[in-house]
Structure formats: structure tokens, C-alpha cells
Amino acid sequence: MKQTNRIKTIVLAGLSLLMSVNFYANHHEGEGHGTHKEGVAKEYNPVVTIMDHIKDANEWHVITTDENTAHPNHISIPLPVIIYDNEGLKFFMSSKVAHGHTHEGYKMTHDGQVVSVAGKKKADMFDVVKGNLSTDAVFFDLSITKNVATLILVFIILMIVFPKMAKSYKKGLVPSGVAKFLEPIVLFVRDDIAKPNFNQKQMDKFMPFLLSIFFFIWFSNMMGLIPFPPFGANLTGNISVTFVLALITMLVINLNGNKGYWGHMLWMPGVPVPVKILLAPIELVGVIAKPFALMIRLFANITAGHIVVLSLIGIIFIFQSIGGSLMAVPLALFISVLELLVAFLQAFVFTMLAALFIGTSTAEAHH
16 A cells, blocks of 8 residues: 555656656747747757746746747736836736737736836835836836735635635534545644644634644645646745745734743843843844744745756756756656655744744743
């Protein structure tokens, strides 16, 4: 039985790798993909493929046919483009601006980014503060990109799975359906993450938060490993996503911090006053340093996994030989299987450290 399960795992991983080779090889047109234009072949550049994949985009590219011709056929899943500029709100699908087309003053670059034909720059928070929206220089991009669509999809999955899981327990203590699979993981979060850091009252308070971030990160990581639309987005490898997760964790830590937590941070008991004045700013830096470490760790590990797999697959197209394939495929298969573990491990590490930091801020003082 165990041997059968191992064979199934290897077969599934192999199929996933083959699909990823096909997907990544045809992911985008342009430099780095060996396309021919006017009879001139371009040298394959894996950096372009890798960067195109790990970045966000306004469409889900499926495949390119007739790639070695002057007019390749690109098959993509369009996503909504929502632009707000000095002319007002604009809404259209990304297919309107794909492959060199211009629509309402905007077009899409080869890597799936919507830009302004008139040279307007994308607005950021500093432009909001300065109030530059009234000029022609900026525009707000509120589009549903790959990462946003994946985030919404993960949210929908969580909202479907967990109510069903809770409903199954109303029928009896024996779980049914998806609860059979998820119950051991929920118990793992409770027994190995929450219990060592909280008392029973605190566990009841913080378990929903811990379960939410654990399953959100885990589901997002797993969906990023599926190499075909509507999956494959590098959601937790996006620094903005990990920043928001870290920010929420920081708020939970500090808003629930008790008197002892803030007292030991701002005015340490039993320490000379000059030392207190010196240490207080350093301790305050830790308020930001802890969530910053959570943000960078998750972002770096997930992004690195995607880059390693793509780099190994790129060897096939660089050497264009059987020897390169014989070397690249086993290594890429090994890393792909390892990424299944990393997807779970990163969710565990983020949740475990969040529980540790929250437990420290809510711990009762011992005299």
C-alpha cells in the first residue's frame, strides 16, 4: 500500500513537472524564448522567463502556438483592468490591450504589465499624499491581476471548505468529507503551535487567527506550485502580500500586549535609568523587526523555490541536448517534490513565530 502511494506521488510529481516544462517554455513571447522574427533566431535567456513568472501580470498566459513564425498566436485568460486617472474610472478586459493593442490610452507590455501610452506613471502612496491625481502625470491601477485573482480564489476556497468542515461536526464527532483530511492539520496547529504558547483562554481567542494565516499561506503556496491557469501565481512570493500578513501580525501582537509586555519594553524593571534610556529605543526597533523577519522569510523562501525550479527547467532550453535534459529533469523533479514540503513548512514557520510573538506579548508576569 505504501509502495503504491509512493508510485502515485512520483507519477503525479512527474506529470506536474512535464506540464511546468510546457507551461514555462511557452509562458511569454519576446526576448528569451527563442522566437523567430524575420528569420532571425533570438538566443534563449532564462532570466526573462524567470522574472516574467515571479512578477504579477494582468493576464494568465496559457500557451503560444506558431511561436517560430512572424505572427505567433498567444492564448491567454484575460483579467479585468481597472484604471482611475484624471478622466475618471476605466474598466475593460486585459485582452483589449494585449499583443500591442492600445485601448483608452493604455497598452500591455510583453510581460503582462499595463502601462500608459501617454507616459503617465502608475500612482503610489506618495502621489496620493501630494495630490497629484488632478494632473496627467499619474494613474491608479486597481486591476484584478494574477495575484489578486489567486488571493480571491484562496479566500473562496477557505470560505467553502471550513464552513463545510464545521457543518460535518454537527452531524457527529466523526469527521466526514474534507474534514477527514483537515482535522489532523487543525489539531497539529492547536497542539504543536498554540498550546506551547498560550493558556486555554488565550487559545480560544487566538486559534481563529492562527488557523486563518496558516491555511491562507499553505493554500496559496500549494496553488502556486500548480503550473497551469488559473493557478501558478507567485502570491506569497509577492512582497506586498507578505507585508500585509506581517502588518496584521504586528497589530495583533501589539494591540494585545499587556502591561508587563510594554513595561519590559519601554521601562525595564530592575535596570538602571541610563541603561533603560539606552535599551528602550532598541526594544522598540524589535516591534518592527519581528514582523519584518516574518515578511522577508516567507517572501524569500517562496520566490527562491520558483526561481530554482525555473532555472533547472531553463537548462533544457539552454543546452538543447539530451544530456541537459537528463541532468535537469531529475533535479527539477526533486526540487518540485521538495517544494511541496516547503509550502507546508513556510506556513508552519510563519504561524509558529506569530504564535510565539503573540504569546510573549500576552504572557502573565511571573514574580
